[in-house]
Amino acid sequence: MKPKVAFYWCASCGGCEEAVIDLAEKVLDVVAAVDIVFWPVALDFKTKDVEAMADGSIVATFLNGAIRNSEQEEMAHLMRRKTQVLIAFGSCAQLGGIPGLGNLWNRETIFNEVYRDSPALVNPDGVFPVTEHRDNGHTLRLPRFFDTVRTLDQVVDVDYYLPGCPPTPNLIEQAIGALLSGKLPPKGSVLAPDLALCEECSRRDTKPEKLSLEAFHRPSEVLIDESKCILSQGVPCLGPATRSGCGAQCVEGNMPCTGCFGPTSRVRDAGAKSLSAIASMAASNDEAEIERILAGIPDPAGMFYRYSLPASRLRRKRQEAV
Amino acid sequence: MPEPFEPKIVAFFCNWCTYLAADLAGTSRLRYAPNARVVRVMCSGRIDPQFVLDAFARGADGVLIGGCHPGDCHYQEGNYKCLRRFQLLKRLASQMGIEDDRLRLEWISASEGERVRTVMNDMVEKVRALGPLGRRKEVEEEAVVA
Amino acid sequence: MSKHIVIDPVTRLEGHGRIEIFLDDAGQVERAVFQVPELRGFEKFAQGRPAEDMPQITSRICGVCPMAHHMAATKALDDLYKVDPPPAAKKIRELAYTTFMAEDHALHFYFLGGPDFIVGPRAPAAERNVLGVIARVGEATGRKVIAVRKRLRAVMAAIAGKAIHPVFGLPGGVAKRVTPEQQEEFKAAAEEAVEFAKFTLGAFEKIVLGNAEYVDLICSDMFTHRTYYMGMVDESNRVNFYDGQLRVAGPDGVEWAKFDTGRYLDYIGEHVEPWTHVKFCYLKAVGWNGFEEGAASGVYSVAPLARLNVAAGMATPAAEAAREQFFATLGPGPVHHTLANHWARVIEMLYAAERMRELAADADLTDPHVRNLPTATPREGVGVVEAPRGTLFHHYQTDEKGLIQKANLIVATQNNGARISMSVEKAAKGLITGGEVPEGLLNMVEMAFRAYDPCFGCATHAQGAAPISIRVWKPGERRACPHVYQVKAS
Numbered sequence: 001m002k003p004k005v006a007f008y009w010c011a012s013c014g015g016c017e018e019a020v021i022d023l024a025e026k027v028l029d030v031v032a033a034v035d036i037v038f039w040p041v042a043l044d045f046k047t048k049d050v051e052a053m054a055d056g057s058i059v060a061t062f063l064n065g066a067i068r069n070s071e072q073e074e075m076a077h078l079m080r081r082k083t084q085v086l087i088a089f090g091s092c093a094q095l096g097g098i099p100g101l102g103n104l105w106n107r108e109t110i111f112n113e114v115y116r117d118s119p120a121l122v123n124p125d126g127v128f129p130v131t132e133h134r135d136n137g138h139t140l141r142l143p144r145f146f147d148t149v150r151t152l153d154q155v156v157d158v159d160y161y162l163p164g165c166p167p168t169p170n171l172i173e174q175a176i177g178a179l180l181s182g183k184l185p186p187k188g189s190v191l192a193p194d195l196a197l198c199e200e201c202s203r204r205d206t207k208p209e210k211l212s213l214e215a216f217h218r219p220s221e222v223l224i225d226e227s228k229c230i231l232s233q234g235v236p237c238l239g240p241a242t243r244s245g246c247g248a249q250c251v252e253g254n255m256p257c258t259g260c261f262g263p264t265s266r267v268r269d270a271g272a273k274s275l276s277a278i279a280s281m282a283a284s285n286d287e288a289e290i291e292r293i294l295a296g297i298p299d300p301a302g303m304f305y306r307y308s309l310p311a312s313r314l315r316r317k318r319q320e321a322v
Numbered sequence: 323m324p325e326p327f328e329p330k331i332v333a334f335f336c337n338w339c340t341y342l343a344a345d346l347a348g349t350s351r352l353r354y355a356p357n358a359r360v361v362r363v364m365c366s367g368r369i370d371p372q373f374v375l376d377a378f379a380r381g382a383d384g385v386l387i388g389g390c391h392p393g394d395c396h397y398q399e400g401n402y403k404c405l406r407r408f409q410l411l412k413r414l415a416s417q418m419g420i421e422d423d424r425l426r427l428e429w430i431s432a433s434e435g436e437r438v439r440t441v442m443n444d445m446v447e448k449v450r451a452l453g454p455l456g457r458r459k460e461v462e463e464e465a466v467v468a
Numbered sequence: 469m470s471k472h473i474v475i476d477p478v479t480r481l482e483g484h485g486r487i488e489i490f491l492d493d494a495g496q497v498e499r500a501v502f503q504v505p506e507l508r509g510f511e512k513f514a515q516g517r518p519a520e521d522m523p524q525i526t527s528r529i530c531g532v533c534p535m536a537h538h539m540a541a542t543k544a545l546d547d548l549y550k551v552d553p554p555p556a557a558k559k560i561r562e563l564a565y566t567t568f569m570a571e572d573h574a575l576h577f578y579f580l581g582g583p584d585f586i587v588g589p590r591a592p593a594a595e596r597n598v599l600g601v602i603a604r605v606g607e608a609t610g611r612k613v614i615a616v617r618k619r620l621r622a623v624m625a626a627i628a629g630k631a632i633h634p635v636f637g638l639p640g641g642v643a644k645r646v647t648p649e650q651q652e653e654f655k656a657a658a659e660e661a662v663e664f665a666k667f668t669l670g671a672f673e674k675i676v677l678g679n680a681e682y683v684d685l686i687c688s689d690m691f692t693h694r695t696y697y698m699g700m701v702d703e704s705n706r707v708n709f710y711d712g713q714l715r716v717a718g719p720d721g722v723e724w725a726k727f728d729t730g731r732y733l734d735y736i737g738e739h740v741e742p743w744t745h746v747k748f749c750y751l752k753a754v755g756w757n758g759f760e761e762g763a764a765s766g767v768y769s770v771a772p773l774a775r776l777n778v779a780a781g782m783a784t785p786a787a788e789a790a791r792e793q794f795f796a797t798l799g800p801g802p803v804h805h806t807l808a809n810h811w812a813r814v815i816e817m818l819y820a821a822e823r824m825r826e827l828a829a830d831a832d833l834t835d836p837h838v839r840n841l842p843t844a845t846p847r848e849g850v851g852v853v854e855a856p857r858g859t860l861f862h863h864y865q866t867d868e869k870g871l872i873q874k875a876n877l878i879v880a881t882q883n884n885g886a887r888i889s890m891s892v893e894k895a896a897k898g899l900i901t902g903g904e905v906p907e908g909l910l911n912m913v914e915m916a917f918r919a920y921d922p923c924f925g926c927a928t929h930a931q932g933a934a935p936i937s938i939r940v941w942k943p944g945e946r947r948a949c950p951h952v953y954q955v956k957a958s
Contacts, residue, residue, distance in 0.1 A: 011508055013925050014482045015531020015632045021579070022631070024618040025611060031599060040479045042579060044593040044911065047476050071484075071505050098528040101513035104417070113512045114747070115740055119863070119876045121747065122737040122756070129745040136499075138490050140743055143505045166531065166632050220520035220545070220639050220870070223839055253629020253636055254644035258524065271414070272371040279410040285392065285402040287409070294410050298869055301417035302517045306525075313375040314418055314457060321419025417516075 003059040003180070006038040006050070007089075008079055010065030010072035011099045011149065016090040017041040017064075019166035026173055033180055034059075047075075050082055058082045060179050062089040062162070066099045066310060067150040071143035080156040085179065087191075091165040093152040094190075095262050095270065096310025098165070103309045103316035104301065106147040147319070149310045161190040165260035165307060168246050192245035194265050197257055201239055201248040203229045212283040216296030219255060230256045231281075236297060238304075241267070241274035260307050269313045271304035278304075329449040331442075332377040333358040333386040336366045338396040339431050340388030346435035354439040355446040358386065366390070366427075367400025371411045374425065381458035384424045384449040386441070391429040401429070423448040424455065473900075475910050478502075478917065480580045480597070482532045483881075483924025487892060487913060495902030502892045502917065504746060510929040514875040519548055519846060519866050522875070523637040526862065529879065529929045532575070534633050535568040535624065536855035536880070537926075539710070540862040542637030547730070548849030548864055549639040549842030556835035557641035562710045563654065563827040564627040564634070565853070569709050570661050570820035571620040572856040573772075573813050577668060578613050581810055581918040585676045589915055590908030605671070616664045619657050626650055641839030654828040661821035662786070665814070669790060672814050677797070686807040687798070690898030691916060693761045694719040694804045695887055696751060696768035699775035700729075700854045706783040707775050707819060709854040716751065717778045719763050721802040724751075729852035732861055736878065737766070739886075746927055748886040749878060759890050767890070770858030770883040771920060772812035777802035782815070784822035790815045806891050809919040813856075846870040855880040857923050881927040884920050891916040 009017065017039075021027065037058060038045045050058075061083040067073050080086055091097040102110065115121070115128045133140045152158050162175055175191045178184050185191070198204055207229035217234045224230060230237040230251060237256035239248070243264050250257050263270040282293040297303060305312055335341040341362045347354065363369060366389025377385050387408065395401040408427045415425050426445055430437050471493075476486040484506040490499040510529055517525060523541040527534035539561065546553060553561070576582070579598045587600040595603070602610030621631040627646065628634030636642045646654075676682045685691065698716045702708040705715065714732070716725040727735060738747035739756045750756045750766030757765045768774075776795075782788040794815060795801055798808055827833065851862045858880035865874040881888075895916035899909050 009484075011506065013528050013531040013534070014923075015528070015534065018531050018632050021575075022618075022621060024614050027614070028602075028611075040477050040484075041482065042480065043597045044479045046479070068508060069505065098525060099508040101517075101525075102509045104516070105509065105512050110509045110512045113509075118511070118738065118747075119874075120733055120736055120738045120749075120878060121740070122752070123740045127740045127742045129740075129742065133743040135743065138488075138499060140488065140501055140503065142503065142745060145507065165528070218518060218520060218870075219643070220518075220549075220842060223841065224643065226644060249625070249630045250635045253634075255629060255635040267372075269372045269375055272375050272411075275410055275414060276371045276407050279407045280403050282406045285399070285405070287405065290406050290409055294406075294413075297410065298871055299417075299516060299518055299521075300410055300414040302521060304414065306521075313372065313379040315379075317417070318419030318455070318457070 002033065002035040004037045004057060005034040006036065006058050006061040006079065006083065008038060008061065008063050008075060009040070010063065010075065010093070010152075011068035012065030012090070012092050012097075014041060015166040016062075019169060020172060022169045023173060026169075030176055047078070050078060053082050055081050056084050058084065060085040060087060062087050063152060064089040064093050066092040066096050067146075067152065067155050068099060068102070069143035069145045073155055076152060076155045085159045085184075086156065087160045087162055087175065088152040088158045089162050090167055091163065091260050091262065091307045094161045094163055094311070095308040096149050096151050097307050100149045100305075100307070100309040101302070102149050104322070105317075106319060106322050107145050109322055148316050151311050154310070159187050160184070163190055163192050163243055163261045164246055171245055190243065190262075190265065192243055192261065195244045196264060197239040197242045197244045197246070197248055197261070200244045201251055203227070203251060206232065208232055211281045213281045213293070214283045215293055218296065218298070224254050226254050234296075236278050236303065238274045238278075241270070241277045258306055259304070262308060270308040271312055275300060275304045327450060327454055329357050329383040329446055330381055331358040331384045331386055331445060331449065332382040333360045333388065334363055334366070334369050334373065335360055335388040336390060336401075337362055337364045339390035339394065340428075340438070342432035343388070343430045343434045343438045346433065347438045350435050352435055352439045354442045357446045358442060365395065365397050365400035366404035367395070367397065369404055369407070371407055374411060378420065378455060378457050383452075383455045384426070384445055386445055387427045388430045389427070391431055394431060420455070421452055423452060473905060473910070475914060478914055480583065481918060481922050481924070482530060482926070483922065483928070485924055487896075489896055489900065489913075491900070495900075497897045497900050500893045500896035500913070502889055503744070504924045504928055506924065507745060507928045511875045511877055514872045517872050519545055519864055519870045519872055520639065522862070522864065522872065524633065524635060526877070527633045529877070530923050530926045531632055533572060533855050533857065533880075533923060533926065535565060535628065536853055536860050537862070538628070538634045538637050539565050540851045540853045540860045542639070542851065543853065544849040544851030544862040544864050545637070545639035546849070547851060548846045548866060548870070550844045551640035551840050551842040553641040554835070554837045554840055556645070556832045557838045559827055559830050559832055560627060560642050560646055560838060561637070563824065563833065564624055564636070565710050566820045566823040566827065567620050567623050567661070569856055570665065570817050570824060571617055571624070573817040573820065574613070574617060574664070574668065576856070576921045577672070577810070577814060577817070581921060584911070584915050584918065585682055585810065589912045590906070593907060593911070596911065612664075616660060620661060623654055623657050626653070638839060639842045645836045645838050646833050648834050651828065651833050655825070658821065658825035658828040661824055662818070665818040665821040666786065669814050669818055672811060676810070686805050688898075690895055691806045691891065691919070692804050693806060693887055693890055693894070695761050695765070696724060696754070697774035697777040697802060698768050698770050698859055698883065699778040700852070700859060701779050702783065705780035707779045707816070708783065709820070714852070714859065715778045716768065717802060719761070719802070719804070721777065729861070730850045732850070732852070732878070738878070746882065746885050749883045750886065759886055759893070761890065767886040768883065769887045770880065771809060771856070772816050773803060773806070773809040774858070775854065776812045776815065782819045784819050784826070787815055787819035787822055790818055806916065806919045809921070813921065857881050857921050857926065858883045877929055879926040879929055881920065881922045881924060884922065885927060888917050888920055888922060891919070
């Protein structure tokens, strides 16, 4: 009997699903080796089919997306129960991802934006959606929307992490291979090389030994030379503080790394570490001049915590300050 | 009767300057607010912004960094590194809702025991006025309630 | 006999959803509700971000159509900074975009909606998917589908950095030039894409149009709604995915409006119902009159069928011939049969492939001048494209440093929200008429939304769950919603 495998998505975009489909012809080898028992984007199995399975009968579940509402939390618990090896699949599940930027706000401010302050909105009666609606004897429920986005491991025990937004097909293929052969690293490992991205970047040889920058430029302000280290050109690139494994695709596209693979194992708060690396490069010892240079980074939280705010040490902006 | 709020300050002091100054304040029997938990580092340049955020996440209401005056760093440039990181970290902390007075950098040389007292008293009062940061409680509760 | 049936989750689409079906004592459908429980909040957490980050941030609204968000955002940046990209940049952008349209439409046909027809709507659940499609069309054809898709994805990645979450969009152009070697591959890939699109159209004609039962289903009243339609067209009123004006046609097919994309707020309103999270788009001048079709209701539709309905033609020859055959078969325009979206989609795939071939052969493509740097102070910008699933609007207001102060996103499937609700309701009512409800029948209810190729991650970008509730009202209840609900503070 083939081992059972499942895929599920929480607060996500479907990009991780597309990454699996981007295995292309290798997907056929995968489906020959495993039995996919749940994958809403592609297959018609329903949640009740999963509930009917015996606990632990699914060998591996790839769970992507952050935990934004109560339904996603319940699904995380369900999949954990039914699965032997639970893999946090992609940046959102591992670190909170881009939906994690919602942690700079909360439910009230978000609802107000959408149902009260939106430009095209016509809502004279101030109608807002609710978690329980009764009409004509029927009850319709919506999940509870949390104030705070959480990572998967803040909700359930996670066995492995596949980083990236999305994880690249080569890493997915390796992870599946490791699962099927039983040659898995220690529990809790991130299934990608434990090196910084600069190691695999094709522009590595043009990166100076000491990076000392007189200015930071926003990509909209300058033309980026296609052959030189992007950071050396003064455009913040998070390669030095980001885990490798992606092939430096963004740099190949002539844009800086934005940190989606998250930190290496030696870092606890990805944003703080990349902030430290970048700030250290300001070429001045004078407070006012340093301020001028750092003004080239107008949005530290959005730059350094783009994918990792829920996983950060502070997790979210103080509620009182929202 | 509820306990009045006593701010918890985590202070990172560099070994060669500020920590000695704090020692000097002690041997000079200068009294000042006892709210700080002092962590000695070899250089202010050793301070990883992660330490600062970690302190706040574990319940600190304020974080104070003390290093050598510009030009006096025992390791030449370490304090400048600290300065650059600190300036960007301050802006990040502000975006995270941490008020300006809770995160502070001071240059205090080994002979400036008096300055340790002044800075510490001032910071404690400012943080007392702001109230508890409350991050530890929030972080723990989010694990349960979100 | 069950009085309450739940389809959870809906499958073979992007996004989350569930369908609740309530039966009366006679086993008839009293009410069918489509709920989408997800929501993330892009419009809110965009605030404070540098505008140039928006193409990469908003692409995370959807990993199936990230190129659409990336492109709408990039065009909004052009408008924000009042900077016009050089010709090569526009062609590079459109080449990546049209390649994406061809690939995404192919994905839907073979992986998402197509299985219902190729394998059969009531085939066992375990076969109603791409693997069942491969089993039906044969492994050689199946491998061909996979290989062509892979090649198109490689073209997108070569131009845009990544196929999933592109990086190349900047105000005034793109980040990277195209090399002559790359252009050779793009030309070859485009040839293959055109052949493949023709093959897919042929497969559709054989498998779907050659099956009388399917044709009856497509033309059935159960899957038909007579609404307004909206789509982007060029100056000759031909379908254009990348740029143009927006044209709206009435249920009678006559042009109702044609406007510059920057004026969308004059035309489109968002309606909130107390029992759902998604906001329903409608034509403001007509007004919101409930989940109704017809000229007196502001409900309108977007995406392939709508685009064919509002256009006077396709801009490339093979696609135009296919379009003419479409209307010759299903009657003079407009075509109101929702399932005809599947056919329209394949015709659009052919146009996208032919357009890819035109752009790939363009001599300007390898011009190294791919960017004009912005000089103006940013203030406000609107960027609109036709995403695979409908018209996509990005609208930003910034401060003088270009940090987002306000973002308004009206996203493809949202435009279709009301009509999707109506389609699921009508299909449920038509299909479930008492007695046992086999699983295959429930799948046919799902087919009512699958035709739109919906993307609920897109539709619910706004933070705070945007479920789409589709309700079947009892006669007489249709228009009034007597209850007003306030969000519970908690």
